[in-house]
Amino acid sequence: MSPAPVPSVGVRIRQARLERGLGLRALAREVGVSASLVSQIETGKSQPSVSTLYAITTALGISVESLFEARETAAAVGSATVVHALAAFAADPGRRIGPLVTPGEREVLELDSGVVWERLGHVPGTDVDFLLVTYRPGGSSSGSGGLMRHPGTEYGYLTSGELVLTLGFDEQVLRPGDAVSFESTTPHRYRNDGDEPAVGVWFVSSHTVP
Numbered sequence: 001m002s003p004a005p006v007p008s009v010g011v012r013i014r015q016a017r018l019e020r021g022l023g024l025r026a027l028a029r030e031v032g033v034s035a036s037l038v039s040q041i042e043t044g045k046s047q048p049s050v051s052t053l054y055a056i057t058t059a060l061g062i063s064v065e066s067l068f069e070a071r072e073t074a075a076a077v078g079s080a081t082v083v084h085a086l087a088a089f090a091a092d093p094g095r096r097i098g099p100l101v102t103p104g105e106r107e108v109l110e111l112d113s114g115v116v117w118e119r120l121g122h123v124p125g126t127d128v129d130f131l132l133v134t135y136r137p138g139g140s141s142s143g144s145g146g147l148m149r150h151p152g153t154e155y156g157y158l159t160s161g162e163l164v165l166t167l168g169f170d171e172q173v174l175r176p177g178d179a180v181s182f183e184s185t186t187p188h189r190y191r192n193d194g195d196e197p198a199v200g201v202w203f204v205s206s207h208t209v210p
Helices: 009-021 023-032 035-042 052-062 062-067
Strands: 074-077 080-084 106-111 117-118 128-135 152-159 163-167 172-174 180-181 188-193 198-205
Touching: 009 035, 009 188, 023 035, 023 052, 023 198, 035 052, 052 062, 152 172, 163 180
Parallel strands: none
Antiparallel strands: 074 080, 106 117, 117 128, 128 198, 152 180, 152 198, 163 172, 163 188
């Protein structure tokens, strides 16, 4: 059974940007990328890297988890009306994912630089990403090689392969059975320098530790 598809990341980003009355160039300036890249992401011609995705969602004031949510809305653009009919999943943003999610039922986000996120569950009222994360050989959380930072805390457990974590000024090699936990506001980056996929379970909360 194939993994469940999710609506385009770009569609949801465009929707959030228009709802906030933010132009392409204004969003691009906040994120530190070109307006052309933002446009390509919104139209599905390009996928964001993990670092760019977090930068965009932070600038828009939305959670990464919300990109998995499907809903229908209309946004006026000049004299035209763009209707986002996202009927693949239930429209209720507070919907329960689980308590049991089988491999064939997972919602999947394909990101740039060889990274795949699979949603493992969701409890309404929480703002948490519960993910099975895969870094393909050569994959990285940042296409440019830069470090990322975003609100919240994260916990990860690697089940297979090897993953290099750069955390601040330190670099660690994660192997199967290794676990990490840190505040996501600390500059960090993941990359897979190996020849096989690096797979692990990640739990990321958008709430920063006081």
